Amino acid sequence: MKKIMAGMIMGSLLFFAGCGDLHQPVNEQVDGGEVVVDLDGNTIKQSLLAASFPGVDENTTVCGYKAFKIPYITTDEEGNEVAVSGLMAIPTGICEAFNTIGFSVVSDDHGTIFKNAEAPVVDAETNNAPSGAAIIMTSLSAFVTLEPDYIGFGDSNDHYHPFVLKKSLANATVDFIVAAREFALKNNIRLNGQLYLTGYSEGGFAAMATLQKIEMEHLDINVTLAAPMAGPYDMNTSAFGVLSQPTLVVPSFVADIGYAYAKASHQPLDSVFNEPYGSKLDSLFDGSLDRTEIDPQLTTKTTGDDGLFRQDFHDNFFIDPNQWFRQAVVENSVHAWAPQTRVRLIHCRGDEVIPYTMSLWTRGTMKTIKPTADVEVVPVEDFLGIPYDVGHADCGPIAYGVAAQIFAAERNATIGY
Amino acid sequence: MKKIITLSMMASVCLMAGGYKIPEQSLNSMALGAAYVAHTTEADTAYFNPANMSFLEESQYVEGGVTLAHLPSNVYSLVDPYSGESKTENILIPDFHYVSAPMGDVRWGVSLIAPAGLTKRWDTSYQKLYAEEFTLKNLELNPSLAYRVNDQFSVAAGVRMVYSEGIVNSDGNDAGIPVKREMKGDTVEFGYNLAMTYKPTSDINLAVTYRSKIDLNEEGQANLYFGGVGQQYDAEVSVPLPAALNIAVSKTWQDRFTLEFDYEKTYWSSYQNLDFNYDRPIQAPLQPIFDFPLARDWKDTDTFRIGATAKMDNRLTAMFGFAIDETPVPDETIGFELPDSDAKIFSMGFRYQQTKQLSWGAAMLYDSKESRTLTPGVAENDVLANGGTFDEGGAFLTTIGIAYEF
Numbered sequence: 001m002k003k004i005m006a007g008m009i010m011g012s013l014l015f016f017a018g019c020g021d022l023h024q025p026v027n028e029q030v031d032g033g034e035v036v037v038d039l040d041g042n043t044i045k046q047s048l049l050a051a052s053f054p055g056v057d058e059n060t061t062v063c064g065y066k067a068f069k070i071p072y073i074t075t076d077e078e079g080n081e082v083a084v085s086g087l088m089a090i091p092t093g094i095c096e097a098f099n100t101i102g103f104s105v106v107s108d109d110h111g112t113i114f115k116n117a118e119a120p121v122v123d124a125e126t127n128n129a130p131s132g133a134a135i136i137m138t139s140l141s142a143f144v145t146l147e148p149d150y151i152g153f154g155d156s157n158d159h160y161h162p163f164v165l166k167k168s169l170a171n172a173t174v175d176f177i178v179a180a181r182e183f184a185l186k187n188n189i190r191l192n193g194q195l196y197l198t199g200y201s202e203g204g205f206a207a208m209a210t211l212q213k214i215e216m217e218h219l220d221i222n223v224t225l226a227a228p229m230a231g232p233y234d235m236n237t238s239a240f241g242v243l244s245q246p247t248l249v250v251p252s253f254v255a256d257i258g259y260a261y262a263k264a265s266h267q268p269l270d271s272v273f274n275e276p277y278g279s280k281l282d283s284l285f286d287g288s289l290d291r292t293e294i295d296p297q298l299t300t301k302t303t304g305d306d307g308l309f310r311q312d313f314h315d316n317f318f319i320d321p322n323q324w325f326r327q328a329v330v331e332n333s334v335h336a337w338a339p340q341t342r343v344r345l346i347h348c349r350g351d352e353v354i355p356y357t358m359s360l361w362t363r364g365t366m367k368t369i370k371p372t373a374d375v376e377v378v379p380v381e382d383f384l385g386i387p388y389d390v391g392h393a394d395c396g397p398i399a400y401g402v403a404a405q406i407f408a409a410e411r412n413a414t415i416g417y
Numbered sequence: 418m419k420k421i422i423t424l425s426m427m428a429s430v431c432l433m434a435g436g437y438k439i440p441e442q443s444l445n446s447m448a449l450g451a452a453y454v455a456h457t458t459e460a461d462t463a464y465f466n467p468a469n470m471s472f473l474e475e476s477q478y479v480e481g482g483v484t485l486a487h488l489p490s491n492v493y494s495l496v497d498p499y500s501g502e503s504k505t506e507n508i509l510i511p512d513f514h515y516v517s518a519p520m521g522d523v524r525w526g527v528s529l530i531a532p533a534g535l536t537k538r539w540d541t542s543y544q545k546l547y548a549e550e551f552t553l554k555n556l557e558l559n560p561s562l563a564y565r566v567n568d569q570f571s572v573a574a575g576v577r578m579v580y581s582e583g584i585v586n587s588d589g590n591d592a593g594i595p596v597k598r599e600m601k602g603d604t605v606e607f608g609y610n611l612a613m614t615y616k617p618t619s620d621i622n623l624a625v626t627y628r629s630k631i632d633l634n635e636e637g638q639a640n641l642y643f644g645g646v647g648q649q650y651d652a653e654v655s656v657p658l659p660a661a662l663n664i665a666v667s668k669t670w671q672d673r674f675t676l677e678f679d680y681e682k683t684y685w686s687s688y689q690n691l692d693f694n695y696d697r698p699i700q701a702p703l704q705p706i707f708d709f710p711l712a713r714d715w716k717d718t719d720t721f722r723i724g725a726t727a728k729m730d731n732r733l734t735a736m737f738g739f740a741i742d743e744t745p746v747p748d749e750t751i752g753f754e755l756p757d758s759d760a761k762i763f764s765m766g767f768r769y770q771q772t773k774q775l776s777w778g779a780a781m782l783y784d785s786k787e788s789r790t791l792t793p794g795v796a797e798n799d800v801l802a803n804g805g806t807f808d809e810g811g812a813f814l815t816t817i818g819i820a821y822e823f
Contacts, residue, residue: 021601021637021638022599022600022637022638022639022649023640024640024649025599025640025642025646025647025648027646028645035645035646036646037644037646038644038645038646039595039643039644039645040595040644043593043594043595043644126698126700127643127700127701127702128642128643128644128646128647128648128700128702129643129644129700129701129702
């Protein structure tokens with residue numbers, strides 16, 4: 001009897017050791033990346049209908065959406081290799097039929113973000129759901145969409161983000177286009193060779209920087225059409241405009257420019273910023289906070305003893321053409337060249353952050369350099385027949401709609417769908 | 418092999434009593450519909466009323482049994498495609514009990530039983546969204562010690578060591594909702610039980626037993642899918658094994674016929690919500706479905722049982738039972754994982770004394786669930802909020818057992 005009891009209790013206790021771990025989720029395996037979103041078109045359509053998304057009704061064709069995280073290598077301002085990540089979204093479901101012809105590609109550079117969770121790959125990895133412009137381009141317009149996280153976000157979150165620094169942004173975009181093409185080849189995603197460049201705000205700047213790099217360095221990449229949107233293409237003018245004002249509307253934007261430019265130019269932060277702000281910036285811009293969390297920790301006063309920028313830094317910018325920041329903003333401007341590719345500068349007339357005149361100025365500069373350059377400004381309100389001016393934040397989603405229509409019209413005229 | 422065997426020992430059955438508690442854990446208790454607290458006569462005394470161990474003969478008792486639980490499907494009727502039918506379940510549940518010989522006024526015993534369990538599996542589209550599988554398996558090791566105060570009065574206490582395993586699977590894809598959950602967790606928890614028996618006369622037993630509440634804090638992993646992509650999280654969810662109070666009285670006539678009445682209060686009100694927690698925020702689109710707490714607000718229940726034991730001759734004993742069992746589940750929070758309803762329980766069985774030491778027997782129990790019609794607009798579940806009716810379900814249980822006394 002004692003043996004029976006001992007066996008019974010031992011058996012029970014052995015079993016108490018646990019039932020084993022659950023197997024890992026069964027996700028589709030791909031070569032050179034990872035599936036992070038995979039949704040059918042009907043699910044996306046229902047969510048767009050629930051959100052009263054403009055232009056979507058029960059009869060709208062909505063493609064399924066599959067997105068991949070693709071890790072790749074790019075180079076930063078100093079020429080160092082950096083392991084970064086990008087999101088490649090492809091149309092699925094009824095739109096997979098276009099795979100036989102080949103998909104056109106839209107390279108979409110994202111706008112200003114501060115929090116790593118807002119980066120395209122991180123957001124998709126976290127929520128397994130599409131967000132932002134890729135829905136418009138991929139689900140509603142059947143483009144393959146490429147969204148690099150940029151240096152400083154995603155896989156390179158430990159690196160400072162080179163905010164509106166054209167070399168790093170262009171490198172991250174061009175290297176992702178190359179990486180995505182290799183990924184497509186390995187995974188039977190057929191591309192038709194068409195490449196459209198776009199992006200909003202910082203992304204508009206990055207898209208223009210990308211086009212400039214492709215053309216100036218004669219890279220083996222053919223751009224079908226570029227439609228940068230609401231970008232600060234002339235950084236020199238932008239800097240003059242901001243620093244000449246006594247107050248800063250969005251201090252995080254301006255602080256990040258000073259921070260990134262100082263890092264890239266190896267200038268000490270305490271030579272640019274007053275305390276206590278200068279010593280805070282490494283932690284404010286480490287990717288853990290969003291804009292609404294950063295702005296309250298800065299001041300809206302531009303300069304002076306209690307301003308964001310040191311008075312001597314501020315004054316030298318205006319009086320010394322050889323000041324490092326003055327030179328840097330000139331070097332990083334992307335408006336003063338003559339593109340061979342057709343460029344459509346999409347911008348809202350009511351933009352209060354990056355004025356509409358920035359696109360007019362860019363077009364004018366480009367046409368001055370090369371009168372035959374095919375560069376035009378597309379006012380969003382005029383294109384869509386909106387009877388009022390639209391501000392920077394509200395303009396983003398509808399500007400993407402304009403870009404998608406322009407790209408789709410070009411694709412339809414050339415590819416046939 | 419060990420795991421296969423022990424898994425089968427864990428109850429994963431549903432609705433043998435209101436909620437997910439399983440009162441019947443032996444041949445006699447099955448035959449008597451669990452009206453088996455005041456007058457207990459075999460090794461299963463260690464579980465049903467350890468105070469009665471003091472009044473058993475001066476032998477060692479050992480008993481084992483196995484129950485086949487046949488659980489017919491539940492049918493939910495609304496309109497297509499919202500109607501559905503759960504899967505039929507057939508599960509084997511063993512039990513084991515032992516009572517030692519007395520050591521002065523002290524006597525100990527131990528039971529290995531499955532005190533609660535739940536398995537509900539649906540393969541129909543809208544039901545799968547909530548409960549493709551909802552399983553709670555439990556195995557309890559319950560050693561107890563009785564102290565004989567005098568010839569009329571005995572008290573006992575025991576330790577409850579419960580191993581529990583939970584499985585929750587949900588799949589909305591067939592309903593056009595691209596979400597899926599796979600969750601598995603387990604835990605070991607402890608509680609206690611108390612018992613006392615008073616025998617005012619040699620033919621009357623008065624008994625009170627109490628089992629403490631045990632919170633089953635299941636910890637494990639969850640795979641959550643949105644569309645075709647899933648992520649794994651460390652996850653936990655807590656469900657209570659409720660406290661229960663039994664008050665019972667038995668009367669024996671001419672040492673041949675015994676009648677027992679049993680009132681059981683089960684404190685289901687401890688089950689207030691079903692709240693899954695994860696080690697990090699889950700995918701935003703899934704939060705309303707798999708993360709937000711679900712109210713349960715169960716009610717305490719009253720169960721009334723009556724059991725009759727008749728010694729037909731020196732070898733054969735017949736047993737009959739009947740119980741009226743209340744459901745703890747209110748209309749507002751009823752779900753597909755446990756579409757419970759009030760029940761009437763009918764049982765019968767026999768024990769045959771093969772030799773002086775060895776006896777064996779069989780019992781059957783029928784748990785007859787009432788149909789439950791939901792008023793539209795009452796239930797919080799998005800499908801059940803439209804109303805509808807749950808029919809069928811219930812349980813047919815067949816137990817065989819063997820006991821040895823030495």
